Amino acid sequence: MRDPAESPTAPLVVESVTKRFRQGETTVEALRNVTLRVSPGEFVAVMGASGSGKSTLLHVMSGLTRTDGGRILVEGQAISDLSDARLTDFRRRRIGLVFQQFNLISALTAIQNVMLPLLAEGGRAGDDAQKRATELLERLGLGHRVNHRPDAMSGGEQQRVAIARALVTDPAIIMADEPTGSLDSINGKALCTLLQELNEREKRAIVVVTHEPAVAAWAQRIVVMKDGAICADFRSSEFQDAHALAGHYQDIVASPALEAVR
């Protein structure tokens, strides 16, 4: 019988993943046996205190960092089985990555930044790539910024360019690491609204790492990490508002005797 965890329709499956780092004489267990399944069209927020392992989890899920044990499957593809070159190619095509610092190339215009993942592909180069990048920028309200360089754009605009770049290959999943971390509250809220629209209208699977309950409240499901393990997994709809959700999250983080839920 087929293992349901290997369903090709699951955009992301994390199976018993471990990751250790050497820090001088000691070894830090950044991820301890983490298991997580993201269903098609699901919007998941990963929360946790500083050092709990959120960024490490995002890095291994996206193939930026190799695991020490366990498996990561993106659309059924075990990314740990891929060579470095094939993993780089797979990540470019199937995973849309968004970072706190936008990570745009400053010498390139907005449209050139968005086209980059397609140009690396070769097949969709040229007019097609330009058309798709223009459409995406227009859809994200940046039609008037197509030929601007990042330093001539606001933080909110730069992050929308980064989202357009993440979407341009029509990836299986969007993964974002503190995407509102460099934005003011108005632009942060606009970014969350955009992510929610992409999730609701286009059924995009999204995983956002954040330490802010106000950001996590936009997701349907919230997993909380503590000491490298998932210690809570609940739905945001269980809470009346972001304030109530923040209270629950603080209780979880403050609780001394938590056991991993998975």
Ligand SMILES: Nc1ncnc2c1ncn2[C@@H]1O[C@H](COP(=O)(O)OP(=O)(O)OP(=O)(O)O)[C@@H](O)[C@H]1O
């Ligand atoms: N490259 C590295 N080398 C050594 N230790 C690391 C490395 N990356 C992470 N760690 C350690 O792994 C643990 C988890 O770190 P991680 O950055 O994933 O946490 P985080 O929850 O994302 O924290 P923050 O919210 O502060 O970014 C921490 O103890 C951290 O010091």
